[in-house]
Amino acid sequence: MGGLATAVVALALTLTPGASPGSTNTVTAVSPGSRPGLVVFRTALLTAAPFWLFLLLLHDLPTTIAIGLRVTTMVASFVWVVGALPPPRLVEAMVAAGWSASVAYVFAATLAAAPVLRARARRIADAQRCRGLSARGGLAHRLRALWALALPLILSSLHEVDERALALETRRLVPGARRTSLSPPPDRGAERLARWGLVAACAAALGWRLR
Amino acid sequence: MTAALRLDGVSFSYGVVQVLADVSLVLAPGERVALLGRNGAGKSTLVRLVTGLARPAAGTVWVGDWDTRDHSPDVLARRVGSVFQHADQQLFARTLEDDVAFGPRALGFERSDVAGRVARALDALELGAQAREHPYDLPPALRKLAALAGALALEPALLVLDEPTAGLDRALRARVTRALLERAGRAGAGGGGAALLVITHDLTFAAELLDRALVLDRGRLACDESLAGLLGAAARLETLGLLRPPVAELSTALDLPGRPIRAADAARVLARVAGGRADP
C-alpha cells in the first residue's frame, strides 16, 4: 500500500509541467511545444515496460503490481530529474552549495553528454549511409550496419577525451579551484525546509520498514 | 551527354524557415565547381539534397538520370561520393585501407574490384605508407584525408565535398588538389571524369582546383560565373566573407595579362613579362 501511495505521488509529480522556480528555459531534454510532464511520463513508462514484463513472468499479479509500481516510480523520478534539470544550473547550485567545481562537472558532463552524442550519432549515420551503408537486409547485415554506426561513435568520442581534458585544464577547471558562482539559483528557506523534511521522511520510512 | 548533377527549381525549408528557394543549376561531367556563400546561405542543405539525405520540398534534384526522390542515400552513393565536415568521426575499421574499403564493399562490388578501388584512392592521396595503420593512430589531418579516400574509392560521377582542406597544411592541400584534378580529368564511363562540387572558404585551394563559382545568398543562387571572374571582384567577395587570395591579388597589383589565379600560371606569366621587359 505504501508503495502504491509513493508511486501515485511521484507519477503525479512527473505530470506537472514546470521545473525549478525562476527558470523557464530549463526543460531542455524535452521537445518544445509538447507537454513536458507527458513526455517524461511516456519515457518513464517505456523504460519501465520491460521490467513489468519480466515481473509478470516471475511473479503473480499482485506482486507484479507492487514491485512494478516501485520500479516505475524510480525510473520516473530519474527521467524527471534528467528532463527538468539543466546541467549548467546544477553546477551553479552545487558550486554555490560549496562543492568543488570539478566534482560538479562530473555530474553535469554526464547529463550534458546525451544531446551532443545524439548529434554526433546522426552525423555518423548520415556519413555512413552516403558511403553505401544500408539498414535493409537480414539480421546479420543489420548487426554489421549497427557496428558501423556504434563503433565510430565510441572511437571518435574516446579520441576527443584527451583534447577535452586539455581544454578544461587550460580554462582552469582544476581540482581545488574556487569557482565564482555566476548566478546562483535561489534557495529559499521553504525549499531548504522541504529538503530536510524529505530526508527526515526517508529516515522515518526506513525506520518503519526495519522495525 | 547527361549532366552529372542538375537542380530544377529546387526549394527546401526547415519548418517555416525557407533555406533554399528555386535553385536551378547544371554540372557537366568533369566540371569543377566551388559552392560559396556565408554561414546559413544554404550550402550544407544543398549538399544534403544532392546526397539524398534530404528531399526537396519543390523541384527536382537529378544525379545523372536519377531523381534523388526515388533513391535512398546508400543507393545514391554509387553516383555521389561525399565528405562532410567532421568526416574524421566516421572512421572505424582496424586499418586505414579497411576503412576506405567500407564504401565499395557496402555497395557490393567484387572483392578484386574493391581492392583496385582502394589502391587507387590511397594512391591518389599518397596514403600508401599509412594503409595498414589504425585510423586513430594518424594525426587529425591525415584522418581527414582518409575520409576523402573513402569517398574517392566509390569512384563516383560526382564528388561533393564540404571544406575538404580545413585543418590541412599546405602540402596536404596540394595533395588533395592533385588527387581531385586527376579524378576530374580522368575519362570515365559517362565520357568525362568526376564532377566536383566543393564548399570551401579556402580560395587559394579553390583557385588551384576549381574554375566555376556558384554563390548562394540567403537560399538563392546569387551568381554562377567563372571563379577567375569572381576573384577579380574584391568588393563582391568581401560581402561573402571572402578575401581575394594572394595570387589573384598579385596578378591585379602587377597588372599581369590574363589575371592568372593559379600560382603556376602566375609564375609563367610573370616570367614572360619580366623577360620581355628585360629584353625588349
Added chain:
Amino acid sequence: MTRLILERVTFRYPATEAPALEDVSLEVKGGEVVALVGSVGAGASTLLLVAGDLAPRVVGGRLEGRVSFDGDGPRAIVLPTPWTQLSGMAFTVWDEVAFGPANLGLPRDEISRQVDQAVVRLDLEALTSRDPTTLSGGELQRVIVAGILAMRPALLLLDEPTAELDPVGARTLWKLVRTLAGEGTAIVVATSELDALPAITDRVVWLERGRVAATGPAALLASDALVVANMGTTVAAVWRAAGLPAPYPLTVAHAAQRWERR
C-alpha cells in the same frame, strides 16, 4: 614583465621513443608575436602544449631541459578543434565565455567586464544568448577564443586559430592578435596561414621533425630555404617559380614596389 623561456627542451610523449621536440630553445616576451611554422607533425602543437604547461603535466611524457614562465596572468591555449573545447557547462555563449574567468575565482563584476570586452572583440554581441552547441564552426571558434581572452592570459598560445574561420573572420582575428600584443600579451601562434604572418609576427620559428630548423624575422618566409620547403609566402613562391632572382618579395605590396622599380 611577461617572459617565457624554453631552454634546450626535448619532449617525448608517453610510450614513444622518438622525441616530438628535440633541443628546442625559445624566448618570448610580453608584447611579442612569435609564429611557429612547419608541416603536420613537425612539433608546433607539442611546443604549444609544453609552453602552456600542459605537457608533460597533463598529457604525460618526459621532458628534458628547462621551461620557465613569469607573468601577471595565466597562460592559456586555444586548441585546433573548437567543438572539443566547449565547457559543456554553459547554456549561453555569454556563460561559455565566462567559464574560464569564473574558474579563476574572479569577482563577479570583474568577470562581467572581461566577458563583455571579449565578446565585443570577437564580434559575438549578436550571439551572447545563443546555446553554444547550436553554433557553426566559425562562430564556435570565436567563442572559444573569447573564452580564453576573458581569462586575461599573459601568454596566449594559439594552435591553428583560423582553421574554422572564413577569410574575413580570419583577418579580424589576426588584427586582434596584433592588438593584444600591443597591450603587452606574449603570443605564440602555430598556423599554416603563412600569408597572414608578415602583417602580424615579430619572429618566425621554422620547425622540422621536432627541431628548430631556422628562426628569424617575418622576412624568413621569403628566404630560399623556406620557399623551397613550401613554407614561404605565396608571393615569394610565385616569384621564385618565375625564375626571378632572390631576394624574393614577402608580400603583394613588396612585389608591387619591386615591380615599379624595374
